[in-house]
Amino acid sequence: xxxxxxTVQYAISGVTAGSIYAVIGIxxxxxxxxxxxxxxxxxxxxxxxxxxxxxxHRLGFGLLPSVFFAVACTTAISMLLERFVIRPIRFPxxxxxxxxxxxxxxxxxxxxxxxWGSESRRIEPFFGTGxxxxxxxxxxxxxxxxxxxxxxxxxxxxxxxxxxxMGTALRASAINLTGARLIGIDVGKFRLxxxxxxxxxxxxxxxxxxxxxxxxxxxxxxxxxxxxxxxIAGGWSMTGTVAAGLTLGLLEGFGAGFVSTGxxxxxxxxxxxxxxxxxxxxLPGMRKR
Amino acid sequence: xxxxxxxxxxxxxxxxxxELRLQIDGISTFYxxxxxxKDVSLEVHSKEVVAILGSNGAGxxxxxxxxxxxxxxxxxxxxxxxxxxxxxxxxxxIRKGSACVPESRELFGSLTVRENLELGAYSLPNAxxxxxxxxxxxxxxxxxxxxxxxxKQKAETLSGGEQQMLAMxxxxxxxxxxxxxxxxxxxxxxxxxxxxxxxxxxxxxxxAVSLLLVEQNARAALKIADYVYVLERGxxxxxxxxxxxxxxxxxxxxxLGG
Numbered sequence: 060x061x062x063x064x065x066t067v068q069y070a071i072s073g074v075t076a077g078s079i080y081a082v083i084g085i086x087x088x089x090x091x092x093x094x095x096x097x098x099x100x101x102x103x104x105x106x107x108x109x110x111x112x113x114x115x116h117r118l119g120f121g122l123l124p125s126v127f128f129a130v131a132c133t134t135a136i137s138m139l140l141e142r143f144v145i146r147p148i149r150f151p152x153x154x155x156x157x158x159x160x161x162x163x164x165x166x167x168x169x170x171x172x173x174x175w176g177s178e179s180r181r182i183e184p185f186f187g188t189g190x191x192x193x194x195x196x197x198x199x200x201x202x203x204x205x206x207x208x209x210x211x212x213x214x215x216x217x218x219x220x221x222x223x224x225m226g227t228a229l230r231a232s233a234i235n236l237t238g239a240r241l242i243g244i245d246v247g248k249f250r251l252x253x254x255x256x257x258x259x260x261x262x263x264x265x266x267x268x269x270x271x272x273x274x275x276x277x278x279x280x281x282x283x284x285x286x287x288x289x290x291i292a293g294g295w296s297m298t299g300t301v302a303a304g305l306t307l308g309l310l311e312g313f314g315a316g317f318v319s320t321g322x323x324x325x326x327x328x329x330x331x332x333x334x335x336x337x338x339x340x341x342l343p344g345m346r347k348r
Numbered sequence: 349x350x351x352x353x354x355x356x357x358x359x360x361x362x363x364x365x366x367e368l369r370l371q372i373d374g375i376s377t378f379y380x381x382x383x384x385x386k387d388v389s390l391e392v393h394s395k396e397v398v399a400i401l402g403s404n405g406a407g408x409x410x411x412x413x414x415x416x417x418x419x420x421x422x423x424x425x426x427x428x429x430x431x432x433x434x435x436x437x438x439x440x441x442i443r444k445g446s447a448c449v450p451e452s453r454e455l456f457g458s459l460t461v462r463e464n465l466e467l468g469a470y471s472l473p474n475a476x477x478x479x480x481x482x483x484x485x486x487x488x489x490x491x492x493x494x495x496x497x498x499x500k501q502k503a504e505t506l507s508g509g510e511q512q513m514l515a516m517x518x519x520x521x522x523x524x525x526x527x528x529x530x531x532x533x534x535x536x537x538x539x540x541x542x543x544x545x546x547x548x549x550x551x552x553x554x555x556a557v558s559l560l561l562v563e564q565n566a567r568a569a570l571k572i573a574d575y576v577y578v579l580e581r582g583x584x585x586x587x588x589x590x591x592x593x594x595x596x597x598x599x600x601x602x603x604l605g606g
Contacts, residue, residue, distance in 0.1 A: 224466070224467075224470065227466070231456045231463075234457060234458055235455070237418065238454035238455060240417075241438055241454055242442065242468055242522065243438075243443060243471025244439055244470060245439045246439070
């Protein structure tokens with residue numbers, strides 16, 4: 060392999076991973092901005108998407124129906140979590156929210172482990188195993204599918220948030236909840252919607268990546284955290300999160316390719332620590348000095 | 349005119365203007381243990397500007413929050429055009445035709461003026477929203493011309509007075525029958541206060557919106573009010589037609605500086 064084709068190869072895997080981190084980051088911020096819940100189950104939705112698709116497929120359903128059921132179930136689980144676990148909290152603070160979602164994540168993970176065991180599971184690539192070559196680097200059809208779908212999701216969300224009444228109302232709720240209630244927004248419905256959206260999108264990312272990276276009960280935490288890094292580094296804005304997600308993906312791609320694969324997961328957390336030290340952002344509960 | 353004493357509610361009733369729009373009947377509101385409103389009753393009729401006067405901590409803002417459904421009363425009834433609304437929450441009450449401009453304005457700071465105004469029409473039914481929104485936008489511009497030149501600006505970049513106008517405009521976009529305005533004169537230059545008051549009067553006269561005007565600035569409010577209630581420590585201590593209330597010695601002493 061020439062240096063050029065190697066570079067291209069790493070860049071492609073970087074963009075693929077980055078687009079996933081961006082969408083997962085959006086799942087974190089959509090929920091956080093509207094509900095102030097730092098939702099640590101986000102990563103488990105990604106895991107559930109992949110695992111449920113695999114499980115439905117194994118039961119004999121076709122790939123497409125399995126995908127549909129998996130997304131529907133994960134969306135529903137996320138909404139149930141909001142309605143029956145998070146909303147009833149009597150004295151909500153960002154800390155209790157966080158603890159409850161961390162606990163819920165463990166429960167989801169534990170149930171999946173009990174039901175389907177600890178093995179890695181794989182879904183067949185959606186459009187066969189074809190490979191195309193760009194400047195000497197190989198790109199599988201599944202990778203193209205991931206990048207295309209993630210771009211489509213991001214673009215549709217952008218259009219929805221900026222060019223529809225409900226999208227504008229969602230942005231307004233993120234800015235001022237009292238103002239939102241005064242103009243007639245049913246904040247409870249919006250909370251449900253945001254959790255549903257995060258669950259559904261999380262599931263979709265988990266499903267499309269399962270043919271590439273495999274899935275298993277334990278993938279949620281790290282995948283979710285990388286999305287959180289993107290959201291934090293991107294300042295919780297949509298554009299920022301996409302930019303940060305892609306940067307993180309490329310860093311990982313080049314770091315793993317040119318330096319060491321052991322660096323891959325460390326990098327994301329290093330980026331997060333760096334950002335927290337630089338205080339360009341603040342985590343919930345932290346006050347800007 | 350009746351005797352004004354500290355203990356009795358002084359009622360100097362005059363002719364009320366138009367039919368009954370809002371009736372608040374024996375409302376009590378608590379924040380935890382603290383009682384902010386004690387058995388408050390008042391009426392707003394359709395062609396009226398009703399002023400609620402009172403000093404800081406008298407319960408004025410709590411009254412507005414209770415009326416809008418941001419806090420719920422523990423006792424009493426609120427009837428808007430014949431329908432009880434005291435058990436409903438904010439996003440339902442706005443659909444019944446009661447809008448509110450809170451003291452803190454609660455604008456969407458990083459959204460544009462246009463987006464803020466358009467969101468004001470959020471509660472309208474889908475079928476009529478487009479049409480009513482266009483009509484209402486014209487109305488808001490006729491009342492607050494300055495907003496028309498600021499449409500693309502973010503709300504947070506407006507001056508205090510302009511933000512007050514935007515908050516008022518956003519509330520009017522919902523096509524309300526009743527508008528409760530909490531301290532509209534707060535933070536405005538004296539010249540702007542007079543202008544704001546006359547605009548409020550126009551909203552009532554020209555656009556048939558009944559107005560509940562909650563003010564610390566008694567002098568300004570009494571210039572445009574038809575009927576007045578005075579709130580002290582969570583209770584109505586005096587009510588009456590505006591000109592009669594102005595003549596009352598307590599009001600002269602306590603609110604107009606003798």
